Amino acid sequence: MSGLLAAVAISAGGAARAQGALKPGAGQATVQRLCATCHTLDNVTRRPHTADEWDAILGRMIDKGLIATDGQLDDVAAYLTKNYGPGAPRAVAAAPAGAPAKKTR
Numbered sequence: 001m002s003g004l005l006a007a008v009a010i011s012a013g014g015a016a017r018a019q020g021a022l023k024p025g026a027g028q029a030t031v032q033r034l035c036a037t038c039h040t041l042d043n044v045t046r047r048p049h050t051a052d053e054w055d056a057i058l059g060r061m062i063d064k065g066l067i068a069t070d071g072q073l074d075d076v077a078a079y080l081t082k083n084y085g086p087g088a089p090r091a092v093a094a095a096p097a098g099a100p101a102k103k104t105r
């Protein structure tokens with residue numbers, strides 16, 4: 001039984017961390033609400049995608065069971081393309097102060 005409790009505690013912590021990872025902006029709350037139900041938001045933010053790719057991904061998520069209005073899908077696509085598009089800054093969370101600078105070879 002204690003093993004089960006530990007698993008629940010871990011997954012709850014994971015969800016809280018994933019929610020904190022989204023960049024602030026218009027559409028953030030919608031992404032948080034719609035996209036964290038089946039998988040963590042890490043799944044969403046791990047790799048940048050172009051607007052076309054986000055379109056295709058949202059289509060795939062609808063096939064998998066995502067329920068959203070057209071307006072919500074527009075908000076999500078705009079938010080993801082702006083914040084997780086090819087030109088968006090990579091890092092979600094700032095590196096801790098004092099972290100050693102990454103060697104660039």
Ligand code: HEC
Nearest residue numbers: 034035036037038039043044057060061064065066067076
């Ligand atoms: C009804 C369940 C469901 C919802 C809601 C959902 N997804 Fe997914 N998603 C999946 C499944 C299943 C996979 C594939 C398995 C996995 O990676 O966990 C997946 C994988 C992904 C992937 C990585 C693989 C790929 O197809 O590129 C991305 C990116 C993604 N989802 C984005 C989103 C976004 C953005 C939203 C919100 C608009 C969302 N998902 C909402 C079920 C869902």
